[in-house]
Amino acid sequence: MSEEAQAPQGATTPHDTAKPGETPRKLSRRGLLIGGGAVGLAAVAAGVAFGAASRRPAGDAAIIISNGRVWTGSPERFAEAIAIDSRGTIVAVGTEAEVRRFNGPRTQSIDAGGGTVMPGIHDSHMHSFSGAEGLYYPSLENASMSVAELQKKLQAILDKEGDDRPDNWLVVVDWNPAGLTDAVAHRRYLDALRTKRPIFLRGSDFHNGWANSRALEIAGITAATPSPEGGVIVQEADGPTGLLKDAAMWLVSGKAPELTEAQKREAHEYGFAFLAGVGITSFMDAAGPAERADAFAELSDSGVIPQRISIACGVAAEEIANADETLAAMKRVRARFAEHPRLTVGTAKVFMDGVAEYPAQTAAMLDPYLDPDGTPTDHRGELYVSEDDFAMIATKLDREGWQIHTHSIGDHAVRASLDGFEAAQRANGGARNRHTVTHIQFCSEQDLPRFAENEVIANMQAQWAAPFSFTLDALEPYVGPERHRKQYPLGSLAAEGARLAGSSDWPVDKLNPWNQVRTAVDRTGTFSETGGALSPDQGIALNDSLLMHTAGAAYQLFQDEITGAIRVGMQADVVVLDRDLFGVPIAEVSGTTVNYTLIDGEVVHDVSTQDGKRFVNRTVAAHALAAPAVVPAALPGGRHAVCCGAAHPA
Known part of the structure; x- marks a missing residue:
């Protein structure tokens, strides 16, 4: 008896679609049904031959997920239902009839409503603290825009917040460094805003930053400031332009106060x-x-x-x-x-x-x-x-x-x-x-x-x-x-x-x-x-x-x-x-x-x-x-x- 169910013969992979002339089925979601042994066992795919689920004794499932298309991780192996024990271990994968043996009076049932049941997403490269803590900062949503459009958005943020102290940082994230449509980032465009506040725009690529003159002043960045290892302070004849690349960004953003x-x-x-x-x-x-x-x-x-x-x-x-x-x-x-x-x-x-x-x-x-x-x-x-x-x-x-x-x-x-x-x-x-x-x-x-x-x-x-x-x-x-x-x-x-x-x-x-x-x-x-x-x-x-x-x-x-x-x-x-x-x-x-x-x-x-x-x-x-x-x-x-x-x- 196999652990995973076989797909129907002739199943198309990697991407099955509705048959010609058919509209893909709209799926409805049903709630989590707890207790009573009600497992909502409805067949999903007619004609699918499944292998047996497991040799474990029936009746020990804590949760059964049924009425779904279970993608097991193989292009030729789909199932209809799975059973999970109290330790969080999968104890059955197969047809609904096979998995039903694991249903007991304390079994919780999740009706998949015809949707895909699959392993969770494993995100193998992210910056979770930065992402979570970023919920506290205003965002430019990575949008492409002109200088005038950018200034309008930033001024609206400044006007809404109101506090114009010259040490009250405005940090804005998701600035699109590739999306400024009519200019190259320069401090003068930020300096033109009606504010005394230091401003720092965090590039959505995390490799470019943009600062106004007040932020550069607080960071001590002048025409004589050398670029740090692994970064570039973009300079011109009269000093830094406000565009900061890679490690140079942190010279400025590091001066902004952290969240409590x-x-x-x-x-x-x-x-x-x-x-x-x-x-x-x-x-x-x-x-x-x-x-x-x-x-x-x-x-x-x-x-x-x-x-x-x-x-x-x-x-x-x-x-x-x-x-x-x-x-x-x-x-x-x-x-x-x-x-x-x-x-x-x-x-x-x-x-x-x-x-x-x-x-x-x-x-x-x-x-x-x-x-x-x-x-x-x-x-x-x-x-x-x-x-x-x-x-x-x-x-x-x-x-x-x-x-x-x-x-x-x-x-x-x-x-x-x-x-x-x-x-x-x-x-x-x-x-x-x-x-x-x-x-x-x-x-x-x-x-x-x-x-x-x-x-x-x-x-x-x-x-x-x-x-x-x-x-x-x-x-x-x-x-x-x-x-x-x-x-x-x-x-x-x-x-x-x-x-x-x-x-x-x-x-x-x-x-x-x-x-x-x-x-x-x-x-x-x-x-x-x-x-x-x-x-x-x-x-x-x-x-x-x-x-x-x-x-x-x-x-x-x-x-x-x-x-x-x-x-x-x-x-x-x-x-x-x-x-x-x-x-x-x-x-x-x-x-x-x-x-x-x-x-x-x-x-x-x-x-x-x-x-x-x-x-x-x-x-x-x-x-x-x-x-x-x-x-x-x-x-x-x-x-x-x-x-x-x-x-x-x-």
């Missing part, structure tokens, strides 16, 4: 409920300080964070010179949480470069950037860590059992990462620590097969693979058509056998994991500003996209033995969706609402409750969901995306 502890707690409570509400059951917080593990542990232990947490300890370029000291500190943190039930510390994050878009152009490229007329310049970006230094630190980290996670946007940075991993493997005896390259906007064709050859995970944010301001006007003229066509090479990496892991990079982007799943397939998503696709030949199958965001990410997070798939013996980190993902047009996947989220078999999100209704995904044709659909009154400004964090969050 009470504000942070409220934001965390709301933010992690939001993650559950959009179906995220595990996440990796990328490149936070190692000490942040204590805060995560407290929030996990107190129930504020229901998800499984992985923490990547940031290793800054300047710390590599004192690698032994840095590693010793990281090792102490790892040991302290070795036995924590929901939190692991085992990843080291290294920034290899910046971003490719104009005006930053800090991503390290093998070939030079072009000027606006298409002529090659002498600028290739830069490696933040040299090849030799990275090979050295990678070898040390690998020897100590650390997984290495590199931020690599440009093809030079990707190659340097792969070279460093190869050096570590040669020195230490082969691949063993699931090293990962994240972002991978550009990759040389000769480096594509090296991911599979060296067992390196390709961690990608699929929602970026769409035609919008960051991939069009801010990029295409400066890289040329050939490189532009090869952005975010998901399809090529998949064809070469690379392991793919999905993530959001929230709050760099607005968070909608279902739009990530969709965009990996159609390369259009809700971000498309042209209505078309970005290099559609690089799209992957829906089943592969789902695997990338579940089992693939679970593998990266070393959770693949307990989560990331639906099969007997796995923990029930499961979501119940409002639609059959394989039965609707791919464009409708972006608008998916999560009706239930379970972690270890416990319902941590139920859309029928008042709290759960805040997280209905109302996005169908506009931008990806930025945050909960309704923001509590306690979060001033109705903030819907990100905030500034103490650590570099990309």
Whole structure:
């Protein structure tokens, strides 16, 4: 008897649609029925032959989820129902008749209403504290606009707040550095606003910032101020322009006051409920300080964070010179949480470069950037860590059992990462620590097969693979058509056998994991500003996209033995969706609402409750969901995306 049910013969994968002439079935959601043994067992797909569910004795289920299409993690294996025991373990996967044997007088029933039942989303690269705390800041929503339109929006915020003290900071997030339509960012445009306040605009890419003269003054930035390592203070003849790239941003934003502890707690409570509400059951917080593990542990232990947490300890370029000291500190943190039930510390994050878009152009490229007329310049970006230094630190980290996670946007940075991993493997005896390259906007064709050859995970944010301001006007003229066509090479990496892991990079982007799943397939998503696709030949199958965001990410997070798939013996980190993902047009996947989220078999999100209704995904044709659909009154400004964090969050 098999653990998982087989799909009907001839089932289409990866994306089933309605039969010709039929309209996909509209799905209704029914409430959680508790007790009484009422399990609502209705067949979903006629003619589907299922294997038996389990050899465990019947009657021991705490929860049965039925009347759904259960995507188990295999393109040829669907089921109708699952049963979960009191320990949160999946004990049955199969037909409704098979799973009915596990129904008892105390069994809770969840009716999936015909929607997809699947493993929860594993977000393997995000910045959860920055995202949650950002709910307290006003947002520009990543919109493209003219200087006049920007000034109007900012002045409205200033006028509403009223307090014009010259030390009362205005920090605004989700400024689109590639979306200023008629100018380049300059302090004079912010200085023209009717205010004495210091102003700082946080770029939605987290690699560009924009300050007015008062903010620069408070930060002590003048014409004589040198750019910090890993960043650029853009200067002109009469001093700084106010545009700050990468590490230079923190010289200014670090002067703004932090949220109070009470504000942070409220934001965390709301933010992690939001993650559950959009179906995220595990996440990796990328490149936070190692000490942040204590805060995560407290929030996990107190129930504020229901998800499984992985923490990547940031290793800054300047710390590599004192690698032994840095590693010793990281090792102490790892040991302290070795036995924590929901939190692991085992990843080291290294920034290899910046971003490719104009005006930053800090991503390290093998070939030079072009000027606006298409002529090659002498600028290739830069490696933040040299090849030799990275090979050295990678070898040390690998020897100590650390997984290495590199931020690599440009093809030079990707190659340097792969070279460093190869050096570590040669020195230490082969691949063993699931090293990962994240972002991978550009990759040389000769480096594509090296991911599979060296067992390196390709961690990608699929929602970026769409035609919008960051991939069009801010990029295409400066890289040329050939490189532009090869952005975010998901399809090529998949064809070469690379392991793919999905993530959001929230709050760099607005968070909608279902739009990530969709965009990996159609390369259009809700971000498309042209209505078309970005290099559609690089799209992957829906089943592969789902695997990338579940089992693939679970593998990266070393959770693949307990989560990331639906099969007997796995923990029930499961979501119940409002639609059959394989039965609707791919464009409708972006608008998916999560009706239930379970972690270890416990319902941590139920859309029928008042709290759960805040997280209905109302996005169908506009931008990806930025945050909960309704923001509590306690979060001033109705903030819907990100905030500034103490650590570099990309």
